[in-house]
Amino acid sequence: MKRVLSIVLLLAILTLFTHVHISADSELSDYGIPYQTYTLNAEGRRIPTQTAYVPVGVFGRDLGLNGPEDFDIEDDLFYIADTGSKRILITDSSGAFVDEIRIPEFVQPMGVFVKDETIYVADKGAKAIFLLDFAGNLKETFVRPTSPIFGANNDFVPLKVAVDSSDSIYVIGEGSTAGVIQLNYAGEFIGYIGINAVPLSLRRILYDFFVGDSDLAQSLPSSPTNIAIGHKGSLLTTNQNAHETFKRLNISGINTLRGDTRYPERPPTDVYMSDDLYVYLVGEDGNVYEYETNGRLLFQFNTRDTGLTQTLGLTLQPRSILTDSAGNLYVLDKGYNQVMVYQKTVFVDLVHQAVTMYNDGRYLESKPLFEEILRQNSSFALAHSAMGESLSKEERYEEALESFYDARDYEGYSDTFWEIRNAYIQDHLGLILILLIGTYVFLKVSLLLFRKSPFHTVYLKRKKAFLSRPVPSELLYGLNVFKRPFELYYGIKRQQKASYLTGAIVLSLFVLVYLLDNYLTGFLFR
Secondary structure, X not given: OHHHHHHHHHHHHHHHHHHHHHHHHHOOOOXXXXXXXXXXXXXXXXXXXXXXXXXXXXXXXXXOOXXXXXXXXXXXXXXXXXXXXXXXXXXEOOOXXXXXXXXXXXXXXXXXXXXXXXXXXXXXXXXXXXXXXXXXXXXXXEOOOOOHHHOOOOOOOEEEEEEOOOOOEEEEEOOOOOOEEEEOOOOOEEEEEOOOOOXXXXXXXXXHHHHOOOHHHOOOOOOEEEEEEOHHHOEEEEEOOOOOOEEEEOXXXXXXXXXXXXXXXXXXXXXXXXXOOEEEEXXXXXXXXXXXXXXXXXXXXXXXXXXXXXXXXXXXXXXXXXXXXXXXXXXXXXXOOEEEEEEEOHHHHHHHHHHHHHHXXXXXXXXXXXXXXXXXXXXXXXXXXXXXXXXXXXXXXXXXXXHHHHOOOHHHXXXXXXXXXXXXXXXXXXXXXXXXXXXXXXXXXXXXXXXXXXXXXXXXXXXXXHHOOHHHXXXXXXXXXXXXXXXXXXXXXXXXXXXXXXXXXXXXXXXXXXXXXXXXOOOOOO
């Protein structure tokens, strides 16, 4: 009987773990979408939200794609760098074949960018940037710059390419630790931009100091891995081995994203900014991210096909991402040699309209939209911040404070509280000055009278007697840590000027202050 019960119990446990494992891997949404969409709440944690993008189609399987690495869109035509086939494949928005470009110079085309009837191709194998017209004719070839400032030992191995409105060419080079390579329209080297910082630790500092000039001691910055053209000449880059796994660079190479930007934990493989200024990222781990222009995370979902089911919407090795004029999302999948198509939902349209108005400073106009967003998802942190801004513009400061508090928006809360404090000071300035001056005069007079009274002598005697006791004197001796720390530690260790009791008191006070700091510190003070 006991054996039977043991077997039944074992089967039940195995069934439970199997069920948990399947549910954790599948991440099915409530509507049968093969992934769950997330956003951030006020605490910065991922929470489920409405599906942002629905898989609606796929193309490329019948086009003979072979290890594609990059694609671009121009006039609703896709230009795909089909690396394995050494060609640029051109399709329409439905994925139908339009044309292909093959030239003898192609060796390993890894990146493609289209602008002003010119196709820019970054060829890793040929170590060159090719400029072609739409008929496939080779116009120019840019190879390794001859400028001395490029670096005598720096190789030129183009992986990705992008071109801005002034025809400046930005190249992501393999192993380019100095940053993004910038060329002018004629292919002449201008300089580097967007170098990644090298994180220094005490271990690295000590290692470099003692090892000296050894190659093992060198700590080089990581090279950018991809690039896109942003708004008003800004550049978007992706990076490996860096906390800022993607950046929005200004002309000085400074990252202009918000300080509280939630960066992807794993480095993305591609970045893209749409015409309406939303930033999209995709990584080989299948994660797709959407940010607004300043770096606030809006949506994230994972399309990784861990079970190799080839389900619509899931990818195997995503390499590139972009959107079309209608807001549809496209992911180039090198693993399955295809392009996955996702259609945005009504909820995304609502969020985009609200966020665009909010970023343009039209807080009052965006208020009804954010109210609807909160009605559908009350944990949408950005909506709470936007509501706070709208209420603040309406001078409904108390309500604005509640919205900023819900969003854990310290900056907005502080600015709104400043308005409340400013109004209060203006209304009560005379009374505040009278109270301050009166309090100061009262304390000064009281202290003077106390020192001239017989109670002062009694106070001094009792104070001296109290401080001569062991515990108070040992605690007072501990204040030497600020002025004479060596003397303090020597006195404790060698002269027994402290005890376990005073040590326990100090530790208890530390724990008490720590708890008070964590649980009773006001929101505004933080």
